[in-house]
Amino acid sequence: MAKDNLLSYEAALEQFEVVIGLEVHVELNTKTKMFCGCANEFGSEPNTNVCPVCLGLPGSLPAVNKKAVESSMAIGLALGCKIAPTGRFARKNYFYPDLSKNFQTSQYDEPIAYDGEITIELDSGESFVVQIERAHMEEDAGKLTHVGGATGRIQGAEYSLVDYNRAGVPLVEIVTRPVFGAGDKAPELAAAYVRAIRDIVKSMDVSDAKMERGNVRCDANVSLRKKGAEKLGTRTETKNVNSLRSIENAVRYEIQRQAYILSQGGTITQETRHWHEDRGYTSAGRPKSDADDYRYFPEPDLVPVQPDIAWIESIRSALPENPAARRKRLQSAWGFSELEFRDVVNSDLLDQVEATVAAGASPQAARKWWTGELARVANASEIEISALQITPEQVAAIQKLIDAGDLTDRMAREVVAGVLAGEGEPAAVIEKRGLKVVTDEGALIAAIDEALAKQPDVLEKIREGKVQAAGAVIGAVMQAMKGQADAARVRELILERANS
Amino acid sequence: MSELVYRPASELVALIAKKEVSSVEVTKAFFDRSEKLNPVTNSYLHLNRELALAAANSADEALSRGEVSSPLHGVPIAVKDNLTTTDAPTTSGSKILEGWVPQYDATVVTKLRQGAMPILGKTNLDEFAMGSSTEYSAFGPSKNPWDLDRIPGGSGGGSSSAVSGFLAPVAIGSDTGGSIRFPAAVTGSVGAKPTYGAVSRYGLIALASSLDQIGPVANNVLDTALLQDVISGHDPMDSTSLPNSLGSMAQAVRQADPKGLRVGVVKQLSSDGFQPGVKELFDDTIAKLVAEGVEVVEVDCPSFEYAVAAYYLILPAEASSNLAKFDSVRFGLRVTPEGNPTIERVMAATREAGFGPEVKRRIILGTYALSSGYYDAYYGSAQKVRTLIQQDLNRAFEKVDVLLTPTAPTTAFKIGEKVNDPLAMYLNDIATIPANLAGIPGMSVPNGLAREDGLPSGVQILAPQMQDALMYRVGAIIEKLYLAQWGSPLLTKAPKLEAK
Numbered sequence A: 001m002a003k004d005n006l007l008s009y010e011a012a013l014e015q016f017e018v019v020i021g022l023e024v025h026v027e028l029n030t031k032t033k034m035f036c037g038c039a040n041e042f043g044s045e046p047n048t049n050v051c052p053v054c055l056g057l058p059g060s061l062p063a064v065n066k067k068a069v070e071s072s073m074a075i076g077l078a079l080g081c082k083i084a085p086t087g088r089f090a091r092k093n094y095f096y097p098d099l100s101k102n103f104q105t106s107q108y109d110e111p112i113a114y115d116g117e118i119t120i121e122l123d124s125g126e127s128f129v130v131q132i133e134r135a136h137m138e139e140d141a142g143k144l145t146h147v148g149g150a151t152g153r154i155q156g157a158e159y160s161l162v163d164y165n166r167a168g169v170p171l172v173e174i175v176t177r178p179v180f181g182a183g184d185k186a187p188e189l190a191a192a193y194v195r196a197i198r199d200i201v202k203s204m205d206v207s208d209a210k211m212e213r214g215n216v217r218c219d220a221n222v223s224l225r226k227k228g229a230e231k232l233g234t235r236t237e238t239k240n241v242n243s244l245r246s247i248e249n250a251v252r253y254e255i256q257r258q259a260y261i262l263s264q265g266g267t268i269t270q271e272t273r274h275w276h277e278d279r280g281y282t283s284a285g286r287p288k289s290d291a292d293d294y295r296y297f298p299e300p301d302l303v304p305v306q307p308d309i310a311w312i313e314s315i316r317s318a319l320p321e322n323p324a325a326r327r328k329r330l331q332s333a334w335g336f337s338e339l340e341f342r343d344v345v346n347s348d349l350l351d352q353v354e355a356t357v358a359a360g361a362s363p364q365a366a367r368k369w370w371t372g373e374l375a376r377v378a379n380a381s382e383i384e385i386s387a388l389q390i391t392p393e394q395v396a397a398i399q400k401l402i403d404a405g406d407l408t409d410r411m412a413r414e415v416v417a418g419v420l421a422g423e424g425e426p427a428a429v430i431e432k433r434g435l436k437v438v439t440d441e442g443a444l445i446a447a448i449d450e451a452l453a454k455q456p457d458v459l460e461k462i463r464e465g466k467v468q469a470a471g472a473v474i475g476a477v478m479q480a481m482k483g484q485a486d487a488a489r490v491r492e493l494i495l496e497r498a499n500s
Numbered sequence B: 001m002s003e004l005v006y007r008p009a010s011e012l013v014a015l016i017a018k019k020e021v022s023s024v025e026v027t028k029a030f031f032d033r034s035e036k037l038n039p040v041t042n043s044y045l046h047l048n049r050e051l052a053l054a055a056a057n058s059a060d061e062a063l064s065r066g067e068v069s070s071p072l073h074g075v076p077i078a079v080k081d082n083l084t085t086t087d088a089p090t091t092s093g094s095k096i097l098e099g100w101v102p103q104y105d106a107t108v109v110t111k112l113r114q115g116a117m118p119i120l121g122k123t124n125l126d127e128f129a130m131g132s133s134t135e136y137s138a139f140g141p142s143k144n145p146w147d148l149d150r151i152p153g154g155s156g157g158g159s160s161s162a163v164s165g166f167l168a169p170v171a172i173g174s175d176t177g178g179s180i181r182f183p184a185a186v187t188g189s190v191g192a193k194p195t196y197g198a199v200s201r202y203g204l205i206a207l208a209s210s211l212d213q214i215g216p217v218a219n220n221v222l223d224t225a226l227l228q229d230v231i232s233g234h235d236p237m238d239s240t241s242l243p244n245s246l247g248s249m250a251q252a253v254r255q256a257d258p259k260g261l262r263v264g265v266v267k268q269l270s271s272d273g274f275q276p277g278v279k280e281l282f283d284d285t286i287a288k289l290v291a292e293g294v295e296v297v298e299v300d301c302p303s304f305e306y307a308v309a310a311y312y313l314i315l316p317a318e319a320s321s322n323l324a325k326f327d328s329v330r331f332g333l334r335v336t337p338e339g340n341p342t343i344e345r346v347m348a349a350t351r352e353a354g355f356g357p358e359v360k361r362r363i364i365l366g367t368y369a370l371s372s373g374y375y376d377a378y379y380g381s382a383q384k385v386r387t388l389i390q391q392d393l394n395r396a397f398e399k400v401d402v403l404l405t406p407t408a409p410t411t412a413f414k415i416g417e418k419v420n421d422p423l424a425m426y427l428n429d430i431a432t433i434p435a436n437l438a439g440i441p442g443m444s445v446p447n448g449l450a451r452e453d454g455l456p457s458g459v460q461i462l463a464p465q466m467q468d469a470l471m472y473r474v475g476a477i478i479e480k481l482y483l484a485q486w487g488s489p490l491l492t493k494a495p496k497l498e499a500k
């Protein structure tokens, strides 16, 4: 399907300077929609979260969701933006069946937030400052499903279904200024930027920030210009790149595709392009020009949002720590290796580990619990780890008992299982299940004697230096003690016996 | 009891309250008359006998429990058919909505129901309120009870002909550029456009959101005031609705004292272009006020000259966007062309068949006015004129309490006379448009019959924003002066409809 000729990446970068621009749509997680009281909920039955306003029925009028405005301002502030004294809504007029009013209520020349910047650090440690032109509020459209036809696209479909549950869901669109000078790092920077936005809105809890659900969506603009040239090249806008990997791949693909055309003396068509994740290429969409006429005009049904200083400052003071700065701080405080730390971050367990450490566990112990046993349990029961019914404080309490020698690792896992099963606090589970390390040395020695009697050659092997032979005896003793013995102590006793 | 229909609403409500007559009897009287005469006047598009009688019955029951729900408790009312009602079709005078029954009541309709006012039916209007004569209604023109060959004004000609023909004691209208006041003037009735935001627009099928305002229509100033008191007040569903109450209009009417009043006559609206008889009646009104000791001065509003031009850019621009939702996807008419049409073709065919010529004319005009490259010259300039008109008015209201103008340049014209001359039709609104552009209140009160044709004329009172009470006070003063001259209301001089 992909018939584009591509120039090699290296050759492309030798001849051209890459300029990228990114538009990120963040779907807010407010309880209700932007302009009506309908639930803002993912996964409901089609057309159940709808009302006259979001269906665009005659006579209905919008009313602004204050919480959505607050979230939008918070995003702007987190990106270092200024907040406009007057944020005006505007109508963007175009006909499309997923757009209930056939105009989108958005913002045009008076966005709520503007002129920000964010520093993006790549894995290599190199960092880039990305300028934010604006962050504005708008409403999402409904969702079309095209039925029949081969491609699932509107062309060739027999009919299309429209679900307006998403119509009117609040969005914040964050637009960067053109980013220059990233060179061969442009694709990586694009992905890192979107990841940074995702992490920020997630840390602020203003969005569910799930890219796979479209909570964070990115359109990537790419243009090339001959090295040394002043004038910007013609750009393409690649839509629907909805994973970090796709963003990187799509930008790289566009660089190579455009470089080939330009190197052959051709010209780039200004257009939107679609990224095909499965086959890794972009295809031409609608031609786009600056003359695309949306007939913007101020929304007469809404009064402008005019946030006062006190409101802005109260939002600013409630902003959480920047996620990148926080990661840096925690990694150094915990002393994790790069790999260990990335494991925690990628599993989205920073909060849990931090809270467990705060409750008294060592960083390594906290990490092991969450990325190990607890991740396994969550995975086995097919739920999110954050949905497990155990608190970081409980995990830390269990770890303390291990450290004090009151629980073996195996017993501790049983305590965790008990807590997860709703049997109460760790102490209650221990009590109820009778989990207590056997500290009676006499009982241990008796059990060891019994085991050695069945495996008489073990002591000899140990004396010959095959210390691992002790394992079989330890296993037998632990079984006899129903697991409630300290395996390390059992091992010590066996070794003492062999060497005495 | 047939004489009941000639009683003012203020008397009917008193009779009902004293149980000398029931709301059911009053409502029946209006239905008996309407069922006989509506085929003559075409005031109503839909009559609601059973439901209205049920509502009247509830009103009577409430009274017998001692409950009084509003200052017009038990008085039936006609509602312009561009307000949504759950129990009657709502067409806005258009084929594109024929048969559509909304799932929600307009806020004003809710207030009428809560105020125990039985809704007699839905009244005719120019399609989507675009027009000055009801000739652009998809369901035929309404007739002026004074002369059935003449228009009852527009767009609210159904309401004005119902009230002036005694087919309803009071009615609801909507006024975007004069659609309440012009019909009132040419039918010898009273109509008021409140301050923008005084009455909720939720459920009013929008023509031009920044200009539209719902208001009362009645046979006298007190009834008009009582109705405004029933329908006004803040509504969280309409973001442009005023936060505070403007007080009681009925109380202002009862204080009809001319002492200390200063009146301005607008230079730009007192010379050219007025029918001589209309001009003479206006001069007579001014002379009467002067005789009462009222101070009258001429005020200069130079920007009024551009009001009609600005209005016919702003209105079509907003209307072109407001009417985009009529696309066949979610409600209303759907026309499916032959073959296997795309959604674009279905939308286009529906709009082609569903909209009338004036609506199409204004959609095209508005689309053009908002187009990129033309926006500043048209929509932008028109908004500037709007600001200038507000400034003219602010200056004028520093010198005087209210402004007076003839409501319309002429008396009622003949059906068919102007229908093919849009520009001539647009000029009917020359005196009423400034109030909508500036958001100030305006009302029309009858001031006699023009000597050329014996048809009614009206004087318009314009007051500063939110000073609706002052406007009503002046309306009551003028009405009182004329009652003293005529001995009975002007409408009693109208030819009896029964005779025709």
Ligand SMILES: [Zn+2]
Binding pocket: A033, A036, A037, A038, A049, A050, A051, A052, A053, A054, A055, A168
């Ligand atoms: Zn809704």
